[in-house]
Amino acid sequence: MKEKTLPAVDSANNLISRDPEPGEVSETQGASETQWAVRTSNLSKAYGEIIAVNAIDLGVAAGETFGFLGPNGAGKSTTIKMLCTLVRPTDGQAYVAGYNVTKNRDAVRRNIGLVFQEPTLDSYLSAEQNLKFHADLYGMKRSIVASRIREVLEMVGLWERRESKVSTFSGGMKRRLEIARGLLHSPKVLFLDEPTVGLDPQTRSSIWSYINNLHETEEITIFMTTHYMDEAEYCDRIAIMDKGQIVALGSPAELKGAVGKDRITMEVNEVQRTIESIDKTFGIRAELREGVVSINVEDGARFVPRLFNELDVPIRSISVSRPSLDDVFLSYTGTTIREAESAGPADFVKTMLAAQARR
Amino acid sequence: MSSASPVINPALGIAPITVPTKSMGGSLRAVKIVMQRELIRFREDRIRIVTTLLQPLLYIFVTGTGLSVLTRNNSIVNLRTFIYPGALAMSVMFTAMFSAGSIVWDREFGFMREMLVAPVSRTAIVIGKGLGGTVVATFQAVIVLCVAGLAGVPYSPTLLIEILFEAALLAFALTAFGIVAAVRVTTFQGFMGMTQMLIMPLFFTSGAMFPLSKLPTWLAIITRINPLTYAIDPIRRAVFAHLLIPASVREIYAPGVTWDGWRVPTIVELVIIAAMGVVLLGIGILQFQKVE
Ligand SMILES: Nc1ncnc2c1ncn2[C@@H]1O[C@H](COP(=O)(O)OP(=O)(O)OP(=O)(O)O)[C@@H](O)[C@H]1O
Ligand SMILES: [Mg+2]
Numbered sequence A: 001m002k003e004k005t006l007p008a009v010d011s012a013n014n015l016i017s018r019d020p021e022p023g024e025v026s027e028t029q030g031a032s033e034t035q036w037a038v039r040t041s042n043l044s045k046a047y048g049e050i051i052a053v054n055a056i057d058l059g060v061a062a063g064e065t066f067g068f069l070g071p072n073g074a075g076k077s078t079t080i081k082m083l084c085t086l087v088r089p090t091d092g093q094a095y096v097a098g099y100n101v102t103k104n105r106d107a108v109r110r111n112i113g114l115v116f117q118e119p120t121l122d123s124y125l126s127a128e129q130n131l132k133f134h135a136d137l138y139g140m141k142r143s144i145v146a147s148r149i150r151e152v153l154e155m156v157g158l159w160e161r162r163e164s165k166v167s168t169f170s171g172g173m174k175r176r177l178e179i180a181r182g183l184l185h186s187p188k189v190l191f192l193d194e195p196t197v198g199l200d201p202q203t204r205s206s207i208w209s210y211i212n213n214l215h216e217t218e219e220i221t222i223f224m225t226t227h228y229m230d231e232a233e234y235c236d237r238i239a240i241m242d243k244g245q246i247v248a249l250g251s252p253a254e255l256k257g258a259v260g261k262d263r264i265t266m267e268v269n270e271v272q273r274t275i276e277s278i279d280k281t282f283g284i285r286a287e288l289r290e291g292v293v294s295i296n297v298e299d300g301a302r303f304v305p306r307l308f309n310e311l312d313v314p315i316r317s318i319s320v321s322r323p324s325l326d327d328v329f330l331s332y333t334g335t336t337i338r339e340a341e342s343a344g345p346a347d348f349v350k351t352m353l354a355a356q357a358r359r
Numbered sequence B: 001m002s003s004a005s006p007v008i009n010p011a012l013g014i015a016p017i018t019v020p021t022k023s024m025g026g027s028l029r030a031v032k033i034v035m036q037r038e039l040i041r042f043r044e045d046r047i048r049i050v051t052t053l054l055q056p057l058l059y060i061f062v063t064g065t066g067l068s069v070l071t072r073n074n075s076i077v078n079l080r081t082f083i084y085p086g087a088l089a090m091s092v093m094f095t096a097m098f099s100a101g102s103i104v105w106d107r108e109f110g111f112m113r114e115m116l117v118a119p120v121s122r123t124a125i126v127i128g129k130g131l132g133g134t135v136v137a138t139f140q141a142v143i144v145l146c147v148a149g150l151a152g153v154p155y156s157p158t159l160l161i162e163i164l165f166e167a168a169l170l171a172f173a174l175t176a177f178g179i180v181a182a183v184r185v186t187t188f189q190g191f192m193g194m195t196q197m198l199i200m201p202l203f204f205t206s207g208a209m210f211p212l213s214k215l216p217t218w219l220a221i222i223t224r225i226n227p228l229t230y231a232i233d234p235i236r237r238a239v240f241a242h243l244l245i246p247a248s249v250r251e252i253y254a255p256g257v258t259w260d261g262w263r264v265p266t267i268v269e270l271v272i273i274a275a276m277g278v279v280l281l282g283i284g285i286l287q288f289q290k291v292e
Helices: A009-016 A076-083 A105-111 A127-137 A142-155 A171-184 A201-217 A252-259 A271-282 A300-310 A325-333 A337-341 A345-358 B024-044 B046-071 B079-100 B102-108 B111-116 B122-146 B157-184 B188-204 B217-225 B229-241 B247-253 B266-289
Strands: A036-047 A050-061 A065-069 A091-096 A112-115 A189-193 A221-226 A237-242 A245-250 A262-268 A287-289 A292-297 A315-321
Touching: A036 A076, A036 A221, A050 A076, A050 A091, A050 A221, A050 A237, A050 A245, A065 A076, A065 A201, A076 A091, A076 A189, A076 A221, A105 A112, A112 A171, A127 A142, A127 A171, A127 B024, A127 B111, A142 A171, A142 A201, A171 A189, A171 A201, A201 A221, A237 A252, A237 A325, A245 A252, A245 A325, A252 A325, A262 A271, A262 A300, A271 A287, A271 A292, A271 A300, A300 A315, B024 B046, B024 B122, B046 B079, B046 B122, B079 B102, B079 B122, B079 B157, B079 B188, B079 B229, B102 B111, B102 B157, B102 B188, B122 B157, B122 B266, B157 B188, B157 B229, B157 B266, B229 B247, B229 B266
Parallel strands: A065 A221, A065 A237, A112 A189, A189 A221
Antiparallel strands: A036 A050, A036 A091, A237 A245, A262 A292, A262 A315, A287 A292
16 A cells, blocks of 8 residues: 655645636635645535435545545535536535635636546547547647647557547546546546446556556546445545445544454354354354354454354354455444445335436 | 656646636637537538438429429429428428537536536537537538539529528527527437427428418418528528529519518518527527536
C-alpha cells in the first residue's frame, strides 16, 4: 500500500488558487477552508419518500485519493451527482474546489472532471472526436488541445486507437477513454463513480495504476466510489456509506485498527452444532456468513489451537485473517458488503418500482 | 510518459491548463461543436440519408404517376410536379425531427450528461442542436433537389436557390419544433412514435397534396391554421412560376394562400415560418434549463 501524507497547506492553497470571479468571493468559506477540495455540511437529497443521502458532513483534502464505499443504493452516486452540480441538494451545503455547488455551478464545473457510473461517450464518434468535443465544450486553449489529447490518450494506452469509433472498443477501453476525457482539461478534482465496475481483474488493476500515477503527473484530488473492498485499500482515506449516511471515516489502516479483532472462518459439516458448541465452550457468538462459520477474536493465531483442543465437532478447513475492510464494513453496518448487495427481493422490487416511477 | 511534455510540468506542481470563464467566444465554440457533431453523425448515417430520400421518391413517382392517370387527357401539368414541393417538405421535416431527436437519444445513452455538466450555457447546447438539425435537413433538401428534373421541375439556378432558402427556413422551424417535443420524451422509441403522430396530420392538412383554393370551409380553415401550409406554398408557387404554362392553369395548381380573399405574399409566409422557428427554439431553450 502506498504511504502518502496530505499536502502542506501551501501547496493545497496553490492548487485551489485561481483568479477571483465576480460574485465568487463571498461563496468561499475564507482562507482556512480553501485547503479542502471537497467540503460538505449536512448535505442531503431526498427523492420523494426515499432519502438517498442523509445529512453527510465530509472534508476531502486537496491532493487526497478519497474513496466512497458502500452497497447498492447507499447513495454514493447521488452524492457525486450533487457535488458535480448535476443534482440539486434538498438540504445542506457543499463546496468543491472552494465553490458552492448550487450558487456557483459554472465555477465548480470548470474545476472538476467526471467519470460517471454509466457510460457517457458518443459511440458514433472516434476516441479523438470525443476528446475534441470535450475540449471545445470546456473552451480549452486551442494551441494545447492536440498535445493534451495525445498526452491523455497515451496515458491510458489508447493513442494507437484514436481514430477508431468508440463503438468498436471493449468495455475496459471505453472506461479508460472516459478517464482520459475526465482528465483532459486538467481538473482539480476528479470524480470517479465506480471506474472499474464490470471490468476484468487485469483491466481493473491497470486502471488503478493510472489512477495512482496521476498524482505524479497532475496536481489532482481524486474522489471515487467503489464497492470492491480491495480497491478501497488504494485510497488515502475512505468513507463507508450505508443507507444514505456515513458510518465510518478514516484511512484504511485506521479503520481496520479500530476493529481490532482477527477473524477466524471455518468450513464445517454441521453448522448449527458448531455454532452452539462454540457458544457453549468459549462463550463466543459464531455466525454463518457466506457459507462459512466465522468468529471474531483478539488473537487469532493463539485461539486456533484452543479451538482444536476443546471443540468436539469436525472441521474441514480453517483460516485466520487480520481485520480487512470487509470486517470494518461488517462491524459498522452489521452485514458484509456482499450480503448487503444480495439484499432481499423486496428491496429489488422497490428499486424497480422507483425506476419505473421515474419514466 | 508525459513528464517531458511542455503542458504538464510536475516540477511546478500545477497544471497550467485552466478552463476559462464563460464568455461569448466560449459559447459560440460550444454551439459550433454541438452542431458539428450532428453533421458528423448525419454523414456516418448513410441508411438514414437513403431512407429519407426514398420517401419523397415514393410520393413523387408512385403517387404522382398514379394520380396522373386521372388527368392524363386534359392536363398539361404533370402531377409529379405538383406533388414535388410536398415531397421535398416531407423529407426535410423527417430529417429535421430526427436530428432534434438526438436529444432523446443522447439522454438515453448517457452522452447528454457530458454536455450538461460542462461549463457552457444550456442555451448554447440547444442553439447548436437547432443549427445542426437545420443544416442536416437543408442538406437533405439538396439531395431531393437533385432529382427535381425527374418530377418536371426545371433546373433553373434562381429557382433552386429560392427553394433551398425556403427549405432551410422550414428545416429550422421543424428542428425547433422537434427540440421542444424531444425535451420531454425519455425514450427514442417514444419520440419516433410521436414524430409520426405529429408530422402526418400536419402534412395532410397543409395543402401538400391538394391545391388551396375552392376547398370546403372547414378544410380551408384547417389549412390556414397549419403553419406547414406557409412553408409548402411558397415552394410550389416558385416552381409553378418557372413553368411555361398559361396563367389560368397556374392559378388552378398554385393559387396561393388567401386570407379572406387577400392573397398572402411569399414574404409574409416566410416570416411566419421564421417566427415560428424562433419562438419554438426559445421555448426549447427555456425547457432545457430545467432538465436535470
Ligand atoms: N432519480 C431518482 N429518483 C428516485 N430515486 C432515486 C433516483 N436516483 C437515485 N435514487 C434512489 O436513491 C438511492 C441511492 O441511489 P444511488 O444511485 O446514489 O446509490 P449508489 O450508492 O450509487 O448505488 P450503486 O452502488 O448501486 O451505484 C437509491 O435508493 C435509489 O433508488
Ligand atoms: Mg452508484
